[in-house]
Amino acid sequence: MPVDTWFPLAVYYADLEGAEQQNPALREAILGLEQAAGAHRFASMAWTGDVHGIGQLHADARFAWLVQQVEWHCLEYLRQLGHNMDILQLYIQRSWPVISRTDQRVGAHAHYTANISAVYYVAVPDVGDRSLAGNFVLHNMAEQNELQQGMATPGTNAVAHWNVLNCKQGFYQPIPGRLLLFPSRQSHSVEPNQTAQERISISFDIIMTARPGMGRETPEFLPPPPAQWQPFGQTTRADPV
Numbered sequence: 001m002p003v004d005t006w007f008p009l010a011v012y013y014a015d016l017e018g019a020e021q022q023n024p025a026l027r028e029a030i031l032g033l034e035q036a037a038g039a040h041r042f043a044s045m046a047w048t049g050d051v052h053g054i055g056q057l058h059a060d061a062r063f064a065w066l067v068q069q070v071e072w073h074c075l076e077y078l079r080q081l082g083h084n085m086d087i088l089q090l091y092i093q094r095s096w097p098v099i100s101r102t103d104q105r106v107g108a109h110a111h112y113t114a115n116i117s118a119v120y121y122v123a124v125p126d127v128g129d130r131s132l133a134g135n136f137v138l139h140n141m142a143e144q145n146e147l148q149q150g151m152a153t154p155g156t157n158a159v160a161h162w163n164v165l166n167c168k169q170g171f172y173q174p175i176p177g178r179l180l181l182f183p184s185r186q187s188h189s190v191e192p193n194q195t196a197q198e199r200i201s202i203s204f205d206i207i208m209t210a211r212p213g214m215g216r217e218t219p220e221f222l223p224p225p226p227a228q229w230q231p232f233g234q235t236t237r238a239d240p241v
Contacts, residue, residue: 005165009138011172012077012181016069016120019177026122029062030097030200046104046190049096050203057095057202067092069179070118070204077116077181087211089225090116094205097122098190100134101198106190108139114184114205121174125197130173132194136180138170139187174199 030049037052049055057063074090093114098106111117125133143152145165151158152168159166172180182188184205193199210222218224 003165007144008164009140009170009182009186010077010081011138011170012073012080013172014073014179015175016177016179018065022065023122023176026063026066026202027200029060030099030122030202033097034099044104046098046100046106046193048098048106048203050094055094055096057097058092058204063095063202066120066202067095070120070206073179074116074118074181074206087214087219087222089209089211091207091209091226092204093207094203096203098201098203099198100190100193100200102196103192103194105134105192108137108187108189110187111184111205115208116206117182117184117186118204118206119180120202120204121176121178121200122202123198123200124174124176125193125195125199127195127197130175131171131191133174133197133199134191134193136172136174137189137191138172138182139189140168140170141187143168174201 033049033054034047034052037049037054040047041051049057058067070092071090075085078085078088078090100106119136124130127133146152148158150156152166154168208222209225210218212225212227
């Protein structure tokens with residue numbers, strides 16, 4: 001009898017046209033930003049621009065080609081998920097470079113302040129087995145099909161064969177020119193780079209809000225566009241009683 005696979009994690013990927021021509025300039029720009037940022041704060045971890053003051057690559061004209069690609073593919077991702085694009089406005093919240101050298105990795109985490117996250121591979125070690133450069137790993141935190149806690153732990157011999165119904169992790173090998181999109185709240189990590197070459201990627205965090213001008217038709221589950229927000233201290237009010 002068939003087994004339906006409800007509630008799958010939807011991960012989108014695309015190999016970007018023109019990446020081979022664009023990536024050398026992106027790599028040069030990122031290495032220059034790394035050098036200007038100064039000392040590496042965490043030697044055993046990959047160098048991440050967001051914790052070194054570099055979190056707005058989308059405002060840098062050198063990355064305009066990639067920003068356009070991310071925007072187009074994010075819209076396509078949402079269309080494939082069935083979202084009503086007539087009520088949505090997307091914003092790039094943050095974007096930063098990541099450089100991983102020998103034995104460096106990125107620990108498990110999620111981006112809870114965003115809705116969609118993206119990873120784009122600028123440079124990947126030229127080795128036969130790309131997994132040696134450090135796989136991108138998705139962690140199954142819900143474990144809907146683990147009928148008894150602990151059964152899906154590798155080494156227990158409780159699972160005869162691993163597949164998309166029972167796996168605890170999903171893996172993507174880094175491929176230069178490839179863009180990945182996934183829900184920001186999804187826990188993910190990057191395995192250690194086991195080569196002598198650098199792996200360079202760019203990450204994006206994207207926010208969804210209601211489309212500007214919707215007024216009273218704005219759905220309550222969508223935040224209004226940032227232009228309607230007001231920071232504290234902009235009005236004079238009477239002291240509270």
